[in-house]
Amino acid sequence: MSHTDPSGAAEALIDVTEAARWLDGRVLRTPVLRAPAIDRLAGARVLLKAENLQAGGSYKMRGGLFAVGRLAAAGHAGVVAQSTGNHAVAVALAARRFELAATVVLPVDAAPTKVALARAAGASVVLMGTTVEERLSVTRRISAETGYPIVDAYDHPDVIAGQGSASVELIEEAERLGTPLDALVLPVGGGGGVAGACLAVAGRQIEVYGVEPRGCDSLARSLAAGRPVPVAPAPTIADGLRPSCVGGLPFAVLRDRLRGVVRVDDDEIADAFRLLLMELKVLAEPSGAAGLAGALRLAADGASGAGGASGAGERRQRTVGVVLTGGNVEADLVARLATTARVEEEVTA
Amino acid sequence: MSHTDPSGAAEALIDVTEAARWLDGRVLRTPVLRAPAIDRLAGARVLLKAENLQAGGSYKMRGGLFAVGRLAAAGHAGVVAQSTGNHAVAVALAARRFELAATVVLPVDAAPTKVALARAAGASVVLMGTTVEERLSVTRRISAETGYPIVDAYDHPDVIAGQGSASVELIEEAERLGTPLDALVLPVGGGGGVAGACLAVAGRQIEVYGVEPRGCDSLARSLAAGRPVPVAPAPTIADGLRPSCVGGLPFAVLRDRLRGVVRVDDDEIADAFRLLLMELKVLAEPSGAAGLAGALRLAADGASGAGGASGAGERRQRTVGVVLTGGNVEADLVARLATTARVEEEVTA
Numbered sequence: 001m002s003h004t005d006p007s008g009a010a011e012a013l014i015d016v017t018e019a020a021r022w023l024d025g026r027v028l029r030t031p032v033l034r035a036p037a038i039d040r041l042a043g044a045r046v047l048l049k050a051e052n053l054q055a056g057g058s059y060k061m062r063g064g065l066f067a068v069g070r071l072a073a074a075g076h077a078g079v080v081a082q083s084t085g086n087h088a089v090a091v092a093l094a095a096r097r098f099e100l101a102a103t104v105v106l107p108v109d110a111a112p113t114k115v116a117l118a119r120a121a122g123a124s125v126v127l128m129g130t131t132v133e134e135r136l137s138v139t140r141r142i143s144a145e146t147g148y149p150i151v152d153a154y155d156h157p158d159v160i161a162g163q164g165s166a167s168v169e170l171i172e173e174a175e176r177l178g179t180p181l182d183a184l185v186l187p188v189g190g191g192g193g194v195a196g197a198c199l200a201v202a203g204r205q206i207e208v209y210g211v212e213p214r215g216c217d218s219l220a221r222s223l224a225a226g227r228p229v230p231v232a233p234a235p236t237i238a239d240g241l242r243p244s245c246v247g248g249l250p251f252a253v254l255r256d257r258l259r260g261v262v263r264v265d266d267d268e269i270a271d272a273f274r275l276l277l278m279e280l281k282v283l284a285e286p287s288g289a290a291g292l293a294g295a296l297r298l299a300a301d302g303a304s305g306a307g308g309a310s311g312a313g314e315r316r317q318r319t320v321g322v323v324l325t326g327g328n329v330e331a332d333l334v335a336r337l338a339t340t341a342r343v344e345e346e347v348t349a
Numbered sequence: 350m351s352h353t354d355p356s357g358a359a360e361a362l363i364d365v366t367e368a369a370r371w372l373d374g375r376v377l378r379t380p381v382l383r384a385p386a387i388d389r390l391a392g393a394r395v396l397l398k399a400e401n402l403q404a405g406g407s408y409k410m411r412g413g414l415f416a417v418g419r420l421a422a423a424g425h426a427g428v429v430a431q432s433t434g435n436h437a438v439a440v441a442l443a444a445r446r447f448e449l450a451a452t453v454v455l456p457v458d459a460a461p462t463k464v465a466l467a468r469a470a471g472a473s474v475v476l477m478g479t480t481v482e483e484r485l486s487v488t489r490r491i492s493a494e495t496g497y498p499i500v501d502a503y504d505h506p507d508v509i510a511g512q513g514s515a516s517v518e519l520i521e522e523a524e525r526l527g528t529p530l531d532a533l534v535l536p537v538g539g540g541g542g543v544a545g546a547c548l549a550v551a552g553r554q555i556e557v558y559g560v561e562p563r564g565c566d567s568l569a570r571s572l573a574a575g576r577p578v579p580v581a582p583a584p585t586i587a588d589g590l591r592p593s594c595v596g597g598l599p600f601a602v603l604r605d606r607l608r609g610v611v612r613v614d615d616d617e618i619a620d621a622f623r624l625l626l627m628e629l630k631v632l633a634e635p636s637g638a639a640g641l642a643g644a645l646r647l648a649a650d651g652a653s654g655a656g657g658a659s660g661a662g663e664r665r666q667r668t669v670g671v672v673l674t675g676g677n678v679e680a681d682l683v684a685r686l687a688t689t690a691r692v693e694e695e696v697t698a
Binding site for chain 2: 053274277280281282283284331334335338
């Protein structure tokens with residue numbers, strides 16, 4: 001199996017349904033939340049899957065646990081992983097659960113919360129460089145030295161399948177509530193979560209959208225080019241969405257399935273962060289809030305709101321699902337974003 | 350029926366089970382959440398009932414809806430209520446749902462968030478004084494002028510029963526998880542919620558504790574005196590816990606049923622607020638965080654932690670339920686408390 005195989009053959013290895021079944025009872029079935037103020041702003045019924053409440057603080061726990069669990073069952077004694085933070089935390093926690101050794105590689109400018117979580121889980125933590133290339137290099141070296149397999153943060157079928165289980169649960173819950181999803185929106189880092197979402201909606205009429213910070217838009221550029229295109233990531237408060245290139249396997253899944261990519265700026269992410277905090281009453285990390293920022297941008301653009309031109313859908317309110325992917329954020333950033341909210345409210349009041 | 354009847358006769362009118370049944374499907378069945386860091390600090394399994402995610406932002410929605418629903422069914426065309434905020438919001442929202450007129454009276458120093466929520470629900474909002482006596486006076490006058498009944502914030506059997514339904518759900522969920530509660534902890538304002546909790550645990554071996562801010566300890570003083578004793582409420586960040594006196598009906602329920610009262614200071618409430626925000630990933634208002642502050646104080650005192658001396662319980666981990674009663678808080682207070690957290694962590698690191 002090649003993780004960068006664009007032919008579609010590798011996709012057959014991604015079983016979102018199996019991952020959802022395996023993870024049932026092993027991860028938290030996080031609640032689906034709503035807030036009237038968010039519905040009003042979106043002009044739609046917005047169902048938020050609160051994966052910020054997941055064990056380890058993000059939906060990365062799903063892919064990490066599913067992948068590491070399979071490696072443990074296959075007899076491996078350890079694993080190696082790299083990420084900007086949440087995947088590393090997930091792999092560290094998963095390794096502890098299955099009693100495997102874990103080495104995780106994070107950037108030197110990683111969120112201290114994420115480094116602390118990975119260390120608390122008992123993993124060996126290596127801080128290396130600031131780019132994904134630097135981290136991948138040291139990850140491959142450690143894997144070669146130890147013989148432990150690499151659990152890639154998104155270019156891995158079990159990781160994509162695991163992340164997709166969050167979308168499976170959201171789709172099921174929306175149907176149980178009698179309001180099936182019309183659209184499903186997720187933030188994009190390496191593309192694993194949104195690829196899992198595209199597989200989770202199979203057989204249903206649900207449009208899937210990815211959200212990228214402006215200047216970190218490898219997926220949008222890749223879709224335009226027809227092949228994975230790296231970018232030099234621009235600065236963003238969404239630290240988890242900075243990979244320089246969408247993964248080859250996620251791209252193979254996404255290119256014929258994704259409805260579109262929405263670009264958002266840090267102000268929009270901050271607005272979404274504040275809405276989630278003050279209206280939904282939950283703490284998202286900026287990367288997690290980016291999904292809602294994208295849903296609101298889509299609504300403003302008329303693509304996803306109540307005014308969408310989707311034929312029979314015009315007279316009923318649309319239902320938009322958003323996976324709130326994580327909540328590992330620094331206290332000082334919380335304070336800064338919350339304070340900004342107050343000032344803006346005063347200015348606009 | 351007298352709301353201040355201490356004889357126990359009035360208690361017979363409080364049907365928590367009926368309220369829970371009636372409210373099922375009419376309010377959100379809020380999730381029960383946990384965080385490893387909170388369990389470690391408490392030395393116990395801490396199950397937090399996230400009523401900050403409830404419609405209207407607090408568990409007061411339960412009592413407000415149940416009481417107003419019954420008044421609507423009885424043919425009343427309007428209602429009047431007073432509170433520091435959340436009960437007023439709840440009555441306003443409930444009145445809108447049943448298409449009744451509502452006038453709510455809040456203090457002039459009420460949290461702007463709560464005033465805005467009550468106004469957004471379509472209620473006539475009166476801001477009057479700073480004490481409960483001032484609010485009660487104008488509430489009685491409005492009731493006399495309009496003929497609309499008063500929905501008291503805690504001295505009302507349906508309000509107590511409705512608030513108690515949050516405890517019913519938490520008790521049920523703990524049993525479903527296979528970890529039945531050993532203790533149940535709630536903050537105390539007028540005592541309605543904790544009285545409902547005492548009725549909700551009927552027939553089970555669950556110790557119920559109330560939590561009061563230091564200097565706002567009318568319940569503790571009343572239990573010591575054997576009768577409701579008012580206090581001149583001290584300043585506290587827990588704006589919802591400032592009533593000057595426990596209600597007569599709650600007191601009648603509590604005096605033979607409550608295991609104890611815990612006093613906490615603002616620093617402990619702020620610590621609990623930060624734990625809820627940064628570890629549980631949810632936004633509580635200080636009054637809502639006070640329940641967790643009390644549970645941690647109990648654990649520190651050895652009354653509720655793993656080291657509790659409860660016979661057969663010594664070798665198994667205790668399970669402590671906490672009703673996280675509300676989440677309506679100002680953005681500037683969030684910023685202030687989150688920043689304080691960072692500074693303290695740096696100091697103690």
